[in-house]
Amino acid sequence: MTDSYSFTINNETGRIDKFLTEKISNLSRTRVQELIKEKDILVNGKPVKGAYKINQNDEISVTIPPKAPLSLEPENLHLDIIYEDNDVIVVNKPQGMVVHPSAGHPDHTLVNGLLYHTQELAKSPEGFRPGIVHRIDKDTSGLLMVAKNDLARQSLENQLANKTNKREYLAIVHGNFDNLSGVIDAPIGRNPNNRKQMAVNPKGKTARTHFEVLEQFKDYALVKCILETGRTHQIRVHMKYIGHPLAGDPLYGPKKTLKGHGQFLHAATLGFEQPTSHKWLEFSVQVPKIFQEQLEKLRK
Numbered sequence: 001m002t003d004s005y006s007f008t009i010n011n012e013t014g015r016i017d018k019f020l021t022e023k024i025s026n027l028s029r030t031r032v033q034e035l036i037k038e039k040d041i042l043v044n045g046k047p048v049k050g051a052y053k054i055n056q057n058d059e060i061s062v063t064i065p066p067k068a069p070l071s072l073e074p075e076n077l078h079l080d081i082i083y084e085d086n087d088v089i090v091v092n093k094p095q096g097m098v099v100h101p102s103a104g105h106p107d108h109t110l111v112n113g114l115l116y117h118t119q120e121l122a123k124s125p126e127g128f129r130p131g132i133v134h135r136i137d138k139d140t141s142g143l144l145m146v147a148k149n150d151l152a153r154q155s156l157e158n159q160l161a162n163k164t165n166k167r168e169y170l171a172i173v174h175g176n177f178d179n180l181s182g183v184i185d186a187p188i189g190r191n192p193n194n195r196k197q198m199a200v201n202p203k204g205k206t207a208r209t210h211f212e213v214l215e216q217f218k219d220y221a222l223v224k225c226i227l228e229t230g231r232t233h234q235i236r237v238h239m240k241y242i243g244h245p246l247a248g249d250p251l252y253g254p255k256k257t258l259k260g261h262g263q264f265l266h267a268a269t270l271g272f273e274q275p276t277s278h279k280w281l282e283f284s285v286q287v288p289k290i291f292q293e294q295l296e297k298l299r300k
Contacts, residue, residue: 002063002064002065002066003062003063003064004061004062004063004064005023005024005061005062005064006059006060006061006062007019007023007059007060007062008057008058008059008060009054009055009056009057009058009059009060010056011056012054013053013054014053014054015051015052015053015054016032016036016041016043016048016052016053016054016060017029017032017033017036017050019054019060020032020041020060020062021195024062027064028195029195033050035062035063035064036048036049036050036052037050040062040063040064040065041060041061041062041063042060042061043058043059043060044058044059045059045061071106072101072111072112072115072128072130073107073112073115074112074115074116075107075108075112075113075115075116076113076116077097077108077110077112077113077116078113079091079110079113079114079117080092080093080094081117082143082283082285083281083283085274086148086149086276087147087148087149087151087152087155087274087275087276088145088146088147088148088152088156088272088274088275088281089114089117089118089131089145089146089148090143090144090145090146090270090281090283091110091114091143091144091146092141092142092143092285093110093136093140093141093142093143093144093267094141094288095139095140095141095261095262095288095290096138096139096261096262097109097110097138098110098138099111099129099132099135099136099138099144100128100129100132100135101128102128105138110132110144111128111129111130111131111132114130114131114146115130118148120148120149121146121147121148122147122148122149122150122152122153123150123153131146131147131148131153132144132146132147133145133146133147133153133156133157133160134156134160134230136267137233137236137262137263137265138262139261139262139263139265140169140262140263140265140266140267141265141266141267141287141288141291142169142266142267142268142270142285143267143268143269143270143283143284143285144267144270145165145270145272147275151275151276152275152276154275155273155275156272156275159272159273160230163228163229164272164273165270165271165272165273166226166269166270166271166272166282167226167227167230167267167269167270167271168224168225168226168227168267168268168269168270169224169225169226169227169235169265169266169267169268170214170222170223170224170225170265170266170268170287170291171222171223171224171225171235171239171246171247171263171264171265171266172220172221172222172223172246172247172248172258172264172291172294172295172298173220173221173223173239173244173245173246173247174219174220174244174245174246174247174253174254174257175219175220175221175243175244176216176219176220176221177213177216177221177244180212180213181210181211181212181213182210182211182242183208183209183210183211184207184208184209184210184211184238184239184241184242185207185208186200186207186238186241187200187201187202187203187204187205187206187207188200188201188204188205188207188231188232188233188234188237188238189201189203189204189205190204196251197233197237197251197252198231198232198233198237199237200237200238200241204231205229205231206229207229207231207234207237207238208228208229209225209226209227209228209229209234209235209238209239210225210226210228211223211224211225211226211239212224212226215295215299217298217299218298220247220258220298221244222295222298223239223244224268225238225239233251233252235265236249236251236252236263236265237252240252240253246263246264246265247260247263247264247294248260248261248262248263248264249262249263249265250262250263258294260290260291260294261290264291264294266287266288266291268284268285268286268287269282269283269284270282270283270284271283
């Protein structure tokens with residue numbers, strides 16, 4: 001179904017993308033720019049450029065065509081399967097891989113690789129996340145647990161909700177620490193000034209991260225972070241909040257940082273209760289090569 005909107009500018013000012021994201025809920029600035037390029041946004045009946053600034057009495061028309069449905073195609077992505085039984089799969093996701101398909105990433109995702117590996121994946125309410133019970137960011141590497149049936153999905157989701165599983169991360173962060181361990185207890189929500197970012201926000205959801213400094217270098221440190229909750233970008237937001245943003249982080253870190261392919265963050269250890277046998281399972285994987293090479297440079 002196509003959605004259409006029209007606005008007449010009165011006293012508003014500023015860029016058209018900012019104006020429309022405030023007027024139309026669930027419309028991001030990125031999506032506005034896409035619609036401008038497709039000439040689905042017109043001002044006074046004519047297409048405009050992405051940086052157009054609105055003027056008094058402008059007549060803006062917006063047409064939002066329906067997005068093509070996501071198709072889940074199996075792909076042989078040579079996944080690194082660490083463990084598998086009748087209920088769960090533990091996979092070591094490489095840096096740069098998105099977990100599930102979305103409008104911006106329709107294929108080459110972890111889900112596409114899982115569908116090639118097995119047809120036994122728990123159904124998801126959204127349809128495009130079979131087996132997925134938790135996520136890690138595209139440029140974060142490491143361990144994920146995947147549910148192969150509905151019983152397993154319910155069990156793993158309950159463990160996440162009840163905070164009974166174990167998720168430990170390794171991160172290279174900026175700066176040195178006086179306190180070598182601590183707990184960051186600060187709610188996280190959408191950054192009101194930047195829709196792409198999350199931030200510590202009093203109106204956000206409860207978020208707790210435990211950290212322990214493992215090594216300190218000149219201007220950097222290696223830190224272990226243990227998640228108690230699992231909010232979007234939680235470690236990245238919390239470490240920035242205490243003045244130690246992740247090295248290489250393009251969204252939350254400084255411009256002068258370590259060279260890599262995004263933030264130096266690795267889901268190193270994962271533990272949970274097996275859904276059927278109730279046996280405790282725990283797995284650890286080494287950091288990827290680029291992470292290890294950067295550590296060796298810092299140690300020198």
